[in-house]
Amino acid sequence: MPEIRELIQEGKGKRVYATDDPDLAVVYYKDEAMAFHGLKRGRIIGKGEVNNAICEHLFTLLREHGVENHFVRQLDARQSLVLRCEMMPFAVKVRNRVAGSMHVRTRLPVGMKLDEPVLEFTLKDTDMEQDALVNHTHLYAMKAATPQELEEIRRVSRQINAILSEYMREINIELIDFKVEFGRYKGKILLADEISPDTARFWDSKTHEPLDIDRFRRDLGDVAEAYQEVLHRMMGTGF
Ligand SMILES: Nc1ncnc2c1ncn2[C@@H]1O[C@H](COP(=O)(O)OP(=O)(O)O)[C@@H](O)[C@H]1O
């Protein structure tokens, strides 16, 4: 059992602690929710436990399909042990249908199915009100990644999309979009951070009702219940 040491990062959804092993960190999943870049704040009771369980599930599924990632094991209901990464300063968004900021930017209708997945890079830790959308040449200028690394990140992001889309389809959830973050660990680039209803759009396949953070953003009600529902459907599968 690793010994938990100092807090190294605190964000919207998680706290990350160092451990007595420099290669390992502990992620603590919080109930706090934030939307519109901090303008709206609240609590979704039980979210931390649900997201911890969903992340264990999805990271294990991805590993079984060959996507290396930071997940080591769950420690308790709200905490998991992960490989401690040096996080890359950008996130990758993968979109299968138009929603959120893509609707605002392109004026394409919300819900429009995209012929090809759309990939976006956004900078983390900016004080801008909107996500800072950048392209690959910005990331080269920032020396955030090399062309080879970015190619690998694009390939893995598409692979994650294919694996998760197929898996979610089986449990009657459509993967509309999601965000992933990558980190460096011992010379490798690993999928890290989280994949949960906080960072993805999950729509019920039949009704197109959102089962994710959009319920909180748009005051649709039954937010905690929707997160629970996603986990229940996952637990109902053989995997
Ligand atoms: N394996 C890891 N090693 C180190 N830091 C990590 C790891 N996984 C995620 N993080 C970082 O933990 C921080 C807290 O996460 P989160 O609360 O989601 O932050 P944010 O407010 O940026 O969404 C983020 O900066 C994220 O990049």
Ligand SMILES: [Mg+2]
């Ligand atoms: Mg986050």
